[in-house]
Amino acid sequence: MSIRVCIADDHLLILSGIRQALQDAEEIEVVGVTHRGDEVMALVEDQLPDVVLLEHHMPHMDGLSYLALIKERHPQIKLVMLSASEDPVHIAEALNAGATAYIGKRINPRDLPSALRQIVDAVVYQTGPTVQGIAVPSVAVKADVPPYDLTQRELTMLDAISRGLSTKAISRELWITEKTVKFHLTNIYRKLGVHNRAGAMRFAFDHDLIAPPAPDPVLSATA
Numbered sequence: 001m002s003i004r005v006c007i008a009d010d011h012l013l014i015l016s017g018i019r020q021a022l023q024d025a026e027e028i029e030v031v032g033v034t035h036r037g038d039e040v041m042a043l044v045e046d047q048l049p050d051v052v053l054l055e056h057h058m059p060h061m062d063g064l065s066y067l068a069l070i071k072e073r074h075p076q077i078k079l080v081m082l083s084a085s086e087d088p089v090h091i092a093e094a095l096n097a098g099a100t101a102y103i104g105k106r107i108n109p110r111d112l113p114s115a116l117r118q119i120v121d122a123v124v125y126q127t128g129p130t131v132q133g134i135a136v137p138s139v140a141v142k143a144d145v146p147p148y149d150l151t152q153r154e155l156t157m158l159d160a161i162s163r164g165l166s167t168k169a170i171s172r173e174l175w176i177t178e179k180t181v182k183f184h185l186t187n188i189y190r191k192l193g194v195h196n197r198a199g200a201m202r203f204a205f206d207h208d209l210i211a212p213p214a215p216d217p218v219l220s221a222t223a
Contacts, residue, residue, distance in 0.1 A: 002029040003120050006047055008040045009055040009082065017109060018053065018082070025113035026180040036060065044070055049077065051116055056083035056090060064097040071098035078119050114151055114187065121152070149191055150209070157184045158204045161197050 005022055007030065009015040015035055022028045032043045037058035044052060052070065067079055081094040081102045091102045101119045103112075150158075160170045167185075171178045189195060192203045204210045 002027050003051060003116060004029050004031045004047065004049040005051045005053060005116065006030075006032040006034075006043055006049040007053045008034050008037070008043070008058065009053075010035045010037065010058040011055075014105065018112070021109035021112050022116075026177070026183050028113050028116065037066075040066055041069065044074065044077070048074065050120060051078045051080060053080050053082050053116075056081055056085060056094065064093060067094065067097040067099055080116070080119060110187075110190075111149075117153070118151055150188065154184055154188050154191075155209065157181070157188060158200060159210050161185075162201050162204065162210055 005028060007015060007018055007022075009018065012035055015033060019030050019033055022030050031049055032047045034040060034043050035058075037060040040052075040054070040058075054066065067081070070077060070079055078100040079098060081099045082105060083090065083094075083102070084105045086104045086106075094102050101115075103115060107115065156174065157170065160173065165173065167178050167181050170181045174181075185197070185200075188200055192200055194200050194203055
């Protein structure tokens with residue numbers, strides 16, 4: 001099923017860029033956008049999305065108050081604060097107000113869809129140092145975070161190609177489209193710095209991302 005997303009940002013250029021990055025991604029559907037702070041609640045109430053991407057500061061809107069209000073009315077919605085500020089105090093305030101995650105606008109647009117998928121799967125926060133008595137998360141990460149910024153789905157893909165499965169076979173096994181399989185593989189190659197399946201498998205085995213295939217017992221017995 002698609003992840004339904006609403007976006008609120010008063011900078012039209014940024015709003016357009018975020019929307020384009022998500023629209024180009026598989027399994028994500030942008031169901032509403034606004035650049036007006038006073039339209040956010042109406043948009044959320046009308047669409048009831050899975051995720052709301054919310055700018056920290058917008059005209060006619062107190063972002064922190066909106067976080068608390070949406071959280072109270074719709075606790076099932078994932079609330080993601082998207083901001084140019086990476087001040088630890090601002091991050092702590094957003095998380096304490098009910099944000100599920102806080103994403104800095106320096107994020108690579110290509111990584112935003114993957115980040116939202118991880119947030120929807122379930123995100124935990126590791127508490128780091130305190131700032132003015134406020135616990136500040138050192139990083140927002142998925143539970144049991146895989147290395148090299150790979151998602152659990154991407155690790156599943158690595159395991160599938162290590163078993164010699166074709167794109168079509170992987171799509172059938174995971175109940176996703178072949179286009180989605182190719183999207184994930186492209187992300188894997190980029191994150192690992194390789195160019196193809198063989199390179200990805202070699203990297204995965206060398207760095208213990210997946211277990212190498214067990215030797216064939218028949219061949220071992222006859223060797």
